Amino acid sequence: MRRIFRNKFTYLSIGALFLGSVACKDSFLEVPVTGQVSLDQITSKKGVEGLLIGVYSVMNGRDSGPWHAGASNWLWGSIRGGDANKGTNSGDFSSMNPIENFETEPTNTEVLSKWRGSFEGVARANQVLAILPKVTDVSDADVTRITGEARFLRGHYYFELRKTFKKVPWVDETMDYKTGAETVPNTEEIWANIEADFRYAYENLPETQSEVGRANKWAAGAFLGKVLLYQNKYSEAKTVFDDVIANGQTTNGKKYGLFPSFKGLFRLSNENSQESVFAYQATGAAQNTNNANTDLAMNYPYNTGTSGPGNCCGFFHPSFEMASSFRTNANGLPLLDGSYKTTANELKTDQTVTSSSAFSIDEGNVDPRLDHTIGRRGVPFLDWGPHPGQDWIRDQTYAGPYTPKKYSYSSAESSSLDGSGWTPGYTATNFMIMRFADVLLMAAECEVEVGSLAKALEYVNMIRERASNEAGFVKASDNAEKAFATVSNEAAMLALTEINPKQWVIRSDRNSTFVYLGGERNKLTSWNEYKQPVYKIGLYSSADFATQAQARDRVRFERKLELAMEGQRFFDLVRWDVVEGDITAYFAYETKKIPTHFPAKVEFKKGQDEYLPIPQAEIDLQGKDILKQNDGY
Template sequence: MNKVTTTIQQALLAMGIIIAAHGCKVDIDPTDRYTETAIWSNSANMELYINGMYSEFKTFQFGVFPIGYDNATDALSDIEKYTSTVAGNGTVNILATDASRVNSAGPQLNYWQTGYSRIRRLNEFLDGLAKYAKVDEATKKQYEAEARFIRGYVYFWLVKLHGSVILMDNIGQYLTKEHQRASEEDCWKFIAADFAYAAENLPEQQDANRTGRATKGAAYGMLARTWLYAASIAEYDKKQFNQDALTGVNAANAPAYYRNAADAAKAVIDLAAKGYYDLESDYASIFTNKNTKEAIFKLDYVSPQVTHSLDLGFAPPGDAPGQCLVYGVPTAELVNEYEMNDGTKFSWSNAAMAANPYSNRESRFYASILYNGASWKGRTLNTTPGNVTEGFAEYAVTGEPRKTVTGYYIRKMLNPAVNDFVANKSTQSWIEMRYAEILLIAAEARAKLNDIAGAQLALNTLRNKRGLPNTPASTAAALMTAIEHERKVELSFEGHRYWDLRRWRKAHIVLNNVRFTGHRITPTDDGFKYEVVNCDNMNRQFTPALYYIPIPVSELQNNAALTQIKGW
């Protein structure tokens, strides 16, 4: 691991606190500089410090991943297609079609140094808190809980990528640069311990002046997510894809970990029963209503100080002709997944459905997808090839088409009431965790525990709120199929699909040797013709080795004890 030079002093300097360099320890605190004692005896300093640590969640806002450039990881999956072929906007397409681009020498899918820099700063905070803080025990525990909540999140990403990583939980460990990876199972347990401590010591609701900070529900939610991932690896991996001694999770522990996930999800459901969370009747409003009760943990934005560029990046070109970037668009594989409004599966083989494919679909379809004929911001979208502004463009004909290459645009999370996003950017909240995800975790964990009734209850609670009938699934296997579908639709464009396929160990099947599609829609005398066209110009590649991303070679060079994950 690289020596991380960011220190507690630098962190506080960034927040406007001037700290002189430390000299030798003396009996009398110097009067011309801040000492550690002085720093931690000031509660305002601690507030500034821990509040600044929450910026780490912006690294993954709106489902992006910093792969040398912010690209949506959903575009590595079957539900979204990025339109560009050029490195930068199109880096995600390069990675999706060339597995060799992911290697220990390159920056792709690399969060190692950034993640460990944040971990060090959090550990410095925890060290100072324990040694010097002049606050009561309850306040101290809450600060520790927040720091461990953030640390758990950082490690969650590192372990999702690499499986086996270095565990650092105290400042003393930084006295040496030589550290070997811990086992993947111990890593998941470490993350779970951080979230469990946070859940025990965080309040059910933060004070108004702490809006956006972690709560008990957020910690339990992250704990449920963590155990679900650990259980999935235990069940599905079974050392089939990597023979490294430190990767993988003992298959015998899968039931216990699914039980842990179910229990943590139930803790959030219990908080919902107390009025803290709920599902929204209007699915589209979830993502533009800053007060939505579906949000368990979210990042808020306030213009003009703190904004983002979601609308500029994904709105259809007619919203701001010549300026919209149209980074990514939905695939036909996702569009076809949305059910009819009566719960019937959509099929192009059904003549009536094929004649009017965008009629009578479920409510989430209309809240998530902009299609030919959709009403949007006072106009009717025309995605036929003849429309020069926002009509279909064949992928790879131009490097940056800034138009749909599938016949569709993303509707979900865009703000339908805003037209000045080019100048003023966007302020929709990024919801890191929603109550809907908790119900889906509960459904999956209970299905795996053969609690059919419990799984059905969680799944049907969500489906009914979305205007759909109960699932007909009545076996664990059928429920799992239904849950996979539900996660694909409900959580689309929220950054889950690629990681779901990886934890289920299906990515090498779904994302390999295949080209995803869109629809070229052309007018006819009696309606429209819908032609299936590839939106990939070469086959996707996902090799089994990609279930464990290699550690950057620079880290191995700086840490003699660190070994590369086997197979890389």
Template sequence: MKHIKNTFLFLLILSFVSCKKDFLSLNPQAELTAEQLTTQDGVEGLLVGAYGLLNGNINGTWGNYGAAPSQWLFGEVASDNAHKGSSVGDQPNMNAIEQHSPTSTNDNLSNLYNRCFEGVQRCNNTLKILADLQSGKGGSKFADARAKEIQGEARLLRAHYYFFLVRVFKVVPYVTEATAGTFVPNDKDIYPNIIEDLQFAVANLSTTKPKNQKGRMDKYAAQAYLGKVLLYQKRYAEAYTLLNAVILAKPDLTTLPYSDNFDITKEDGPESIVVVEHSVGTDGTGGENGNVGDMLNFPYGSVTPINCCGFFQPTIDLANAFKVNAAGLPLLDGSYRTNPYLSDFGLTATQKTNYQVDKTLAFDPRIESTIGRRGVPYRDWGIMAGDSWIRDVSSGGPFVAVKNSIEAAQIASGTGPGMTNVTGLNVNLIRLGDIYLMAAECAVETGDLPRALTLVNAVRQRAAKITPATINGTPAAAYKVSPYPSFPNADYARTAVRFERRLELAMEGHRFFDLVRWGVAKQTLESYFGFEGNYFDYLKGLVIETRDEHFPLPQDQIDRSNGTLKQSPGY
């Protein structure tokens, strides 16, 4: 997709299916008529535009944080994995997301809503013009195979944008190419529509990337996405079949290095199933096609290779979740919070000066791929120095994020012109490790505990191969990760699978949505607030209500709909 992402990206925002009162309308940067676009090139260009919104950006670079494909704000900061970080006064509306107290005027909500519906509109435009072309209203038609393939790509993309919307807002209108330009109420469950689009994609996409271009949606992407959505609907047997089909078609996970998922030079490898492609330095737009959603999420301080802007800091609770027992297994009973590891947090200035890493702590090695901690090497940047890499320790704690960063040696070629905080690092929406664990979850819920054990242990066996971080040639911790000997019952297996998802996928945008679909958001987050609130006053005493499993619709969208849209329940 890096080869096609920029083509027509801003040119092909159409107005022909819009009306002035349409609450989904955005001002186009340029316009072509429907007649001009009813050609094969026009349809292909429209489809590229539909792909273009995957990075959450319409134009510019700043301000796309809520729509980031990594979903770091709604998927991680809203959970027990991450703090907003930075300082209290910077992006204050994000504080409300972390504390589950947003109002309908929160700009992060509008950001996600607008970008996703712009993506929906581009998909609908593609489908409408394609139908016109194939019915003889324009130039020469596509061959039937390519026409079906385009429909599959566009409908999978549309399903993606709606999936992002429904997870955050719960109640959203479902607008298609047939209903665009009218006000559509948000009074129906749209998951059946999402599933229908994905089923079409599965049936009409092949296992070969369309046009042989990286980043395009293929059958594996469609199977994986449909499996994920069906899992959210607790249709475990159907999801299991789809996820297993992807697993069987891909290499053994244990042979694929974990670190390749977060290496800009190893992108689009066999673990990448549904990918948002990012490109910098080639489009003349100053990085607009780069990873603009994550551009705030680097260590803060002039001593760091990328100095912006101190957001998205792992929690103390997450760091301690990587502890293991003597057998190399996670502490599933929550005892990882006993005698918590705090790095240098809370120490006096003198104590911080004399701080040394405790190399005897027993950790899963994935901690170093996820969390930058003081005294331990951070990528090729050198030793993470603690406070000098953090904007405000009292707001975000002692840790920094790793997965969204890149090597210092890659900055020259892998960042936007004059903007080192806009990288070309792709975002994996669904990767093979995720699929293994979703399949393991389905196995538990359908009574196949031996298969669940095999899948979870494959994820752990791969983790055991991670090269340990070292300090002067000595491992920075007592790293150990071992396979489970057995899953004695479904409750134990369920707990193990869910804990493994946290460890494997931490800081990748899944956690809050997992807690909600498991029905444990209230108990998990309130327990977390009770623990993390010992160190951050702004989390003390927070209570999760039913409404907090989703977020309010943007008020401006309700106003523009003249009352057609209704606010999300509880707001």
């Protein structure tokens, strides 16, 4: 495949790597290409290590987008899975509209971006593996390690391609880049190849590494288990997950575990914690955003003169359905019968209520993870103050009342630079491609299918117990960072004479936040009170896991809640073979909430929409006799 091998390194030339140099009698006419390095420079330990870093560097998708080529999969896994809608307004980034409505055409530019961004990573991994045998100043141990890292990364990029496109050509370092590149069809299944790459890495990589961002044995094991799970090889996956859970550790030597507080899990100060199995290592830079967390740079509240994170761009708005999924019953358990979508149980919202009008937040029981996943009016948005609702949303009638919250940066993080700086929207916060909670829930799936229901219960309750840690609950005091004042009684609040509309005070006597809406400051009717949300989360009992069907439903719903907005949902629905029913039900509910967001008829077409079309540009480049289009397109 010609495109697969088109190298985009600024410091490497394919000609230098594979074609060699041409002798000339008049050597003074030979002018080196600007930015090109010699084969001698590449065939050294330093050179091949540099190439390996280049393989890691495209995980954020920057090389081909950057918005939809990276591993966060917020469009491909979360929006298509019903976690969220596109957000912003109908005209902004309109190439996303048909994707979330399952009207994707092979000519869609975002589809091409995901394909090319992933194959860029494959090409770079293959270059490392092709050049490594030519390197002479490298030890056997380093050869094994570099091979393991390159194969892990190739496995990662191919996993992205297989779960997204299904029909994918397998190209490795053994193929001739000049003659084989145009004759690789996509008619053969590649799961075994991906599995082999991760297995090699699992069996050969060291447990710890010299640099925290590198893949290690246990990250490879976690991904191997995931690939096995995607093939329904539950027994094999269980064996690997058992090993990872019992013995796994991070690259920097921390035994895998859940971070104590869900509240702190996605913060810059806690990155590379015991929960981070494998993460894209982001850096912020004032002049260069290539290594920042660019994949999520558009997904902040749409601020227009209101203090908050971002200032751009208002994408990726959590859905009504996802928000209401966090409703819990009197025992703190989710409403697995779907009744969270009924009028009696669905989450109260400020849809159509202006930020200058009074609004009281929902007072029913909710899972505390709701307010670390989704921004909603009246609840502290990290340390920026109470979410103001419409003022942070570009077009609420189109996007709905919620904003994304995971991986949003706090005010404290934005003012205390990480050393390399920040660019607005481009943060230095790592994105965890896999975290330990994901491993536990995948292991729980395996236990449900081929193991012990009691063990599955144990794993799920570990996740829920962490969420129940009150130290991680959102509190009114979280609003204090930018509050006008903190007072202990009503009289002190009403005596504040300098406060302006939409500023807030903390009432310690009521554990609540009061926002001044305007009018006479000394009258309580001029203020809006936001009370503390009612958090209620409980553990499951053995009776809840008494049958395989019960256990399966609970494990799957726990994945929905725990991994919401992390690019997982759609791929889970496909591998469980429930995607048609779930997405149909999602559209039936969501279109009633924001009808202007969706076309008159929107439907999921079974047998087609489980996968994206092969980009037409690639078929045109390779030939339709080489690349076959997916069914239905």
